[in-house]
Amino acid sequence: MLKEGAIESRLVAGPLVVTTWPRSFLLPPHSRGKLLRDFNQSTVVVGHGYASFQANRRSLISFSDDVSLLVVLIDTNPFFWSTSSSSLNFHQFVSHVLVFLDLIVRLSQLNQIVVIATGHNTCDYIYDSSLDTDQVTGEGELPALYSFVLQRLEEFVDKDEKLGAKQEGLSEKRASSLLSGSLSMALCYIQRVFRSGPLHPQPRILCLQGSPDGSEQYVSIMNAIFSAQRSMVPIDCCYVGSHNSAFLQQASYITGGVYVKPQHLEGLYQYLATVFAVDLHSRSFLQLPRPAGVDFRASCFCHKTTIDMGYVCSVCLSIFCKHHDKCSTCGSVFGKAQLDAASDRKRKASES
């Protein structure tokens, strides 16, 4: 069903070269229709959506429980997609995601989607379904949504590449994407929706990530996760990389979302449609995949190994595995009240 295409990306000693994006991989409409028809018979979700579609036609401004605002964060990090050895390459991934976005839009007239791309050097908004822009008329039979998103994605990847070329060559094997940036932008957008009035769809965030975790982003990602927990916005994750992402597992656990690492990446659309297309209200009726175990152990600052028991500095909360005399992060000396002793000495000197 999916036509073969190729996206070549060669790492040339630093600056990334992404070659042209062939149009041939785009799905022709009749095969897309077949995908959806297959799902019509098998899943309950689409039937439910059809009923709400009818209800919405009757009263256009009624926000039923199952209206959702889905913010999708797509990982376009070329360092990951060029080196991933899995059966999924970037163009196939995008085509799965596009069909999934179309599904969300068709489930309810009032559903909204926002797409944000997570690049290596920058993040940006790609698509917002609530904006009634004059969408680019599709290439022949392609619907406007597909061609618009593809065009914007291509512009984004070019911009990302240009920003990377300005900097000196990075020869990192495990380069991470800027997940904290796109999470922060998504949360700000969701706050804007909350401010817009009492009638708004229920927001959630879906992270389609493949790049490994960047340890320099730990604090920012945790800040974003706690803010999402306070605003009650679940962060779901469909991880298409090789090893599990500890940050995203924690994110889904803390915010009450779903974390899935699909075993068969060729069928990515099926995972997306059965697990992530469900709105928040209906999740209580379904058995969604639960993680086997989330590792919350901390890693010590000196060796970066995960530890069971450790020592924590009371001033700056840095974690050590062995007893030290001085904290390497904040410089405070342990066990001695230095300033106290100094002020005592001064007082005694002035008294005598």
Place this chain on the structure above:
Amino acid sequence: MNNSEKKRMNGEAEEENEEDVEDEGRDAWERTYTDERSWEALEEDESGLLQPIDNKAIYHSQYRRRLQSLSATSAASRIQKGLIRFLCVVVDLSKAAGEMDFKPSRMAVIAKHVEAFIREFFDQNPLSQIGLVIIKDGVAQSLTELGGSPEAHIKALMVKLGCAGDSSLQNALELVHDTLHKIPSYGHREVLILYSALSTCDPGDIMETIQKCKKAKLRCSVIGLSAEMFVCKHLCQETGGSYMVALDEGHFKELLLEHAPPPPALAEFAIANLIKMGFPQRAAEGSIAICSCHREAKVGEGYICPRCKARVCELPTECRFCGLTLVSSPHLARSYHHLFPIEPFTEISARQFELSRVASKTCFSCRESLLTPGAACTKCKQYFCLDCDIYIHESLHNCPGCESRRITPAAASATKS
């Protein structure tokens, strides 16, 4: 005459009854006069015409002023924050707490807001502990011990809500001093007193008690609900706390929640120490063990202490058998934003806004078009709307513009030098 007098008296009695009945069945338009006082939401402009108060602009300017004062004090000196806090909340339940100037009564308002405060406190300081003390009939009693579970404190407070007798500040301070004397030296000792009375009946010399508290390094803050008192002011000045008097319910809530984030801690108050902590793993699905908190057998879903292998139900907590503090890494991570705060954004004047080179004037994070000039980040120079500015600084603690840039080590060292 007599009949008419009698009728009038009867009429008055009936009117009183009718008023009580009408209280329940009052119409919405009547309630706007008595309860909501809608005329207070209007103000006059220069020509004498009435206009509704623009709440949004006031809210924004208040927020900016608060941020300016905070950044001024923190920039002035290298002050660290006290992250491990042991706070005793003292609630005054004397006769004065039954006053109705806060609707429905001062006591009810205090209880409601203390509940919200406790939840916010544990949200921002997961490693800290709270203890509750009440003053009633001139005696102070400890309602709950110092502990880290919000539900236990809230439940205990809601049960014991009755006011009577006099209030005694000295007894409360003595009790709090004894409680907080026992805690380890790395913790910051704080007391928050919610005082409604206008006097204090003490068995001894309160000035001595205040000196004792000062020596023990207790930081006492008071929020008054009636009027300013000299003894409270003296206490706060001596111990380095803050004394504020609440004007109304909204102001009281704001003052109370200001005590939730960690206060700037002077280095001499607490000794830096390495605390031994355990990071337990989750118990396997389906394993059965007797949990140490409820003393009953439970299946799965718990944590195992790494030192003594006892099962606990929730984190953070102290293992009941070996005394090890058990936390998980998100609890520590909750406090990191206090250590790495983001700088406040600078406000853009209208002229600057027009001259700016940004093509489409939209907020960088939420893409809403900027009708009024907003704020800009000093590092990444992106524009944000005022609502995003407030959200970023109060809840998110990440600048989206700075997070969406990749700074290579070379560029970072160039900007530093």
